[in-house]
Amino acid sequence: MTAETREQFIQCPYCGSHYHAVVDLSGGDQVYIEDCEVCCRPIEFQLHLDAEGHFAELVLRRDDD
Ligand SMILES: [Zn+2]
Structure with missing residues (x-):
């Protein structure tokens, strides 16, 4: 694990399971599907960094909203 990744405790918006997901901070703000x-359903991750490039917020959405 490098300084450009972070382990974030998340809750799946489909099945409600909690687990640690590794987020990549090197690409800046981004939206991606994992x-x-x-349950293997596609979660939309919306990653937001602050002005210094540090982790600010991770928003999870169902892909079928
Ligand atoms: Zn799930």
């Missing part, structure tokens, strides 16, 4: 580790 399958839930438990």
Whole structure:
């Protein structure tokens, strides 16, 4: 694990499972899809960094909203 990744405790918006997901901070603000580790449904990750490039917020959405 490098300084440009972070382990974030998340809750799947589909099945409600909690687990640690690794987020990549090197690409700046981004939106991407990653399958839930438990139910394998596609979760939309909305990653926000602050002005210094540090982790600010991670928003999870269902892909079928
Ligand atoms: Zn799930």
